[in-house]
Amino acid sequence: MRFRTVCATAIVSCLAFAGAMAGEAKAQTAKAQMKNAEGADVGNVDLVAVSDGVLLKVALKGLPPGGHAFHVHAVGKCEPPFNSAGGHFNPQSKKHGMMAADGHHAGDMPNLDIPASGELKLEVVNNAVSLDKAAANSLFKPEGTALVIHATVDDYKTDPTGNAGGRIACGVIQP
Ligand SMILES: [Cu+2]
Ligand SMILES: [Zn+2]
Numbered sequence: 001m002r003f004r005t006v007c008a009t010a011i012v013s014c015l016a017f018a019g020a021m022a023g024e025a026k027a028q029t030a031k032a033q034m035k036n037a038e039g040a041d042v043g044n045v046d047l048v049a050v051s052d053g054v055l056l057k058v059a060l061k062g063l064p065p066g067g068h069a070f071h072v073h074a075v076g077k078c079e080p081p082f083n084s085a086g087g088h089f090n091p092q093s094k095k096h097g098m099m100a101a102d103g104h105h106a107g108d109m110p111n112l113d114i115p116a117s118g119e120l121k122l123e124v125v126n127n128a129v130s131l132d133k134a135a136a137n138s139l140f141k142p143e144g145t146a147l148v149i150h151a152t153v154d155d156y157k158t159d160p161t162g163n164a165g166g167r168i169a170c171g172v173i174q175p
Contacts, residue, residue, distance in 0.1 A: 028131040030139060032147045032171030034060065037080040042169050043119075045147055047139070053127035054139065058112070060149075060169075061119045068114060069154035069164030072107030072129060076144015078170035085146040085170055087160055089129065091137045097157040104128075106137050107145075108162070111153045145173045 028049035034042045043060035058070075075086035088096060089107030097103045106128035114120050130137050139145045149169040154162030 030131055030173050030175055032173045034147065034149070034169045034171040035078065036062070036169050037082070037167075039080070045171060047131065047173065049131040050125060053125050054129050054131055055123060055125050056109075058120065058122045058124065060112070060114065060121075063114045063118050063120070063149065063169065065114050065116050065118060067153035068112045068168070069150035069152065069162055070109050070112045071105070071148050071150075071154070071162075072109070072126070072139065072173070073146045073148045074107070074143065076146050076172040076174075078146055078172055082148060082167035082170040085148050085167070089139075089145055096159040096162055097155070099156040100159065103157075105160075108154070108156075112149065139173050140175065147171045147173060
């Protein structure tokens with residue numbers, strides 16, 4: 001499994017380690033302001049470079065309860081109904097899904113489970129992407145990238161979409 005959730009104390013040590021490894025005073029960061037198809041603010045995601053990928057600090061609100069697919073998409077453009085964001089971010093030309101034999105896309109991530117309140121805070125590491133502009137799997141490629149939340153869950157295997165239904169929220173990943 002290439003993904004894992006991490007606890008708050010692990011994040012602190014992880015960030016300190018990443019900074020030491022890179023020899024940088026400040027960790028690379030990015031952010032995405034998430035909007036629904038009506039243009040309403042439905043939260044945001046802060047991204048931080050860690051030693052082996054990118055930590056996503058997700059804080060959402062006003063979303064329909066239940067399971068929802070959550071991916072990095074390959075174009076940094078969020079025009080409702082968000083087809084503008086393109087397919088899943090896939091710099092290595094893999095098949096979709098962490099349960100697929102030839103998977104997975106770098107942009108594939110675990111489903112979100114939105115509670116009845118419509119609000120969710122969660123932190124997850126994506127080990128397949130980078131905030132380093134020079135990396136082949138950089139989220140800062142020329143066309144940009146976007147985070148997309150779908151109407152239903154990702155089945156983690158149907159290529160290329162995970163059979164996740166429509167796109168209900170989108171946010172361009174920005175420095
Ligand atoms: Cu998606
Ligand atoms: Zn995918």
